Amino acid sequence: QVQLVESGGGVVQPGRSLRLSCAASGFPFSSYGIHWVRQAPGKGLEWVGSISYDGSNKYYADFVKGRFTISRDNSKNTLYLQLNSLRADDTALYYCAKSFYSSFDIWGQGTMVTVSS
């Protein structure tokens, strides 16, 4: 079964850090780029960033401004999103999504990050 499963979300204070994980199964993980997309409560989808199949290329949305880092461990079929200097407006459901011809064909169920004091 092809799937992505996110984990690591939770409640964190402003300025603190959190690391999200995305475990892949059912497809050759090391052959595909993966993206992170977030959705604030009641709002639309917002692209966060992406990493190439081998981890050599990483791209980020402007709002990340060096605060977030995407990495992957192909030996563990796992993607990571390191979130630093978190702000209240980073509160969102964070999805990982598999690349498919410049679109996203497989999405996880998301992991919720709440930034609050």
Next chain:
Amino acid sequence: QSALAQPASVSGSPGQSITISCTGTSNDVGAYNLVSWYQQHPGKAPKLLIYEVNKRPSGVSDRFSGSKSGNTASLTISGLQADDEADYYCCSHAHITVVFGGGTKVTVL
């Protein structure tokens, strides 16, 4: 990276056709044939409906079709059904980044 412009809501009766527009710029929608569309039901993850402007992934109904003219892409849903009531998002690549539309809520009357 401004969000692509979509109408906030579109409605139609069962069996009718509706079209959702997605307006970008010459740096995103107009520059690349890399527009995709997603359907999202409440509490669920998005589902890919259309990629590369007008291609449907395996398993997606042919009632969904996509097109593009200049800086505006469109999603047409024909033969509207109750289960089509959901939020719809367009998406485009913009060089090395990606931008989504603000989303359109489709209501089946």
